[in-house]
Amino acid sequence: MILVFGGTGTIGGAVLRQVAASGTPARAAVRSPERAGALTGPATETVVADLADPGTLAPALDGVGAVFLASPGSADQVELEGNLVTAAAEAGVPVVKLAALGYDAAPPEEAIRFGANHARVVQRLRDSGVPFTVLAPSGFMSNFLANAAGVRDGVLYGSAGDGGVAWIDPDDVGAVAAHVLTTDGHEGASYALTGPEVLTFAQVAERLAEVTGHDVRYVDVPGPDFEQSLRSAGLDEWTAAAVTELHQLYRTHASEVVTDEVQKATGRAPRSLADWLAANGEAFTG
Numbered sequence: 001m002i003l004v005f006g007g008t009g010t011i012g013g014a015v016l017r018q019v020a021a022s023g024t025p026a027r028a029a030v031r032s033p034e035r036a037g038a039l040t041g042p043a044t045e046t047v048v049a050d051l052a053d054p055g056t057l058a059p060a061l062d063g064v065g066a067v068f069l070a071s072p073g074s075a076d077q078v079e080l081e082g083n084l085v086t087a088a089a090e091a092g093v094p095v096v097k098l099a100a101l102g103y104d105a106a107p108p109e110e111a112i113r114f115g116a117n118h119a120r121v122v123q124r125l126r127d128s129g130v131p132f133t134v135l136a137p138s139g140f141m142s143n144f145l146a147n148a149a150g151v152r153d154g155v156l157y158g159s160a161g162d163g164g165v166a167w168i169d170p171d172d173v174g175a176v177a178a179h180v181l182t183t184d185g186h187e188g189a190s191y192a193l194t195g196p197e198v199l200t201f202a203q204v205a206e207r208l209a210e211v212t213g214h215d216v217r218y219v220d221v222p223g224p225d226f227e228q229s230l231r232s233a234g235l236d237e238w239t240a241a242a243v244t245e246l247h248q249l250y251r252t253h254a255s256e257v258v259t260d261e262v263q264k265a266t267g268r269a270p271r272s273l274a275d276w277l278a279a280n281g282e283a284f285t286g
């Protein structure tokens, strides 16, 4: 039995689908009974467990062979995921943690806040003695769904300059996670996961133009203005600052990394943005 956190979200849902495809039973952790209806993948069973409520974690881990840990970037992510690390160590259940490309080890001095969170959780895993594996993916192709309204109006906003990212299909992250969760030999490993090609935001805009059939241009917004626009769009202060920091990192070309880990784990090439848009393009045209 695999326990999956984040099953109502992007990667956790993909993990549930891929674990189900492997024939392994999965238990989805949901924050309330009502959230079971929001799962984006199939589960053999559900359990109510909240990373913010340590008392719910030991029962959720009962009878489990491995746990997949994903939670949103936030000011309290280290504390929340740390609760699961503690519970998993007490139960002796191996953890597969979703981190981010470049942030699977001790926090670098200048780490962006999304990355520093992940690095601190990895440090807690190491300190706890629990067996663990880290998945460190690049930017998700699905991030562009948040830009769908702008793309329909012909604009893709960002603050990454001409910095590129080897965008990854979330289903590929789910496929690698399912492989790691259901096969042996991954203890202590860290897998840097990327899509097949580095694309700048301007190149993503070109691909979006192809799928929508109308012009889409990339508009590069200065960091402070970009952060303000994210807040105006409803993001909380921490998240708006964190996303802006991430774009400033992209701007330095530091994220222009391509790996072959998806191919090695799944036996097939990672999907391209064109593949992902072929399956999800209607979000940008509807």
Ligand SMILES: NC(=O)c1ccc[n+]([C@@H]2O[C@H](COP(=O)([O-])OP(=O)(O)OC[C@H]3O[C@@H](n4cnc5c(N)ncnc54)[C@H](OP(=O)(O)O)[C@@H]3O)[C@@H](O)[C@H]2O)c1
Pocket: 005, 006, 007, 008, 009, 010, 011, 012, 030, 031, 035, 038, 049, 050, 051, 052, 070, 071, 072, 073, 080, 098, 099, 100, 101, 114, 136, 137, 138, 139, 140, 143
């Ligand atoms: N986006 C990217 O490009 C990117 C790239 C690399 C790494 N990452 C990392 O990916 C992670 C986010 O993954 P995602 O995009 O799949 O997340 P997501 O779609 O935002 O979903 C978050 C999930 O976490 C659950 N959750 C939130 N608080 C919880 C709590 N207290 N207890 C239990 N579950 C809780 C949510 O449940 P509810 O539905 O109940 O809220 C939801 O299922 C972040 O750590 C981020 O740094 C993202």
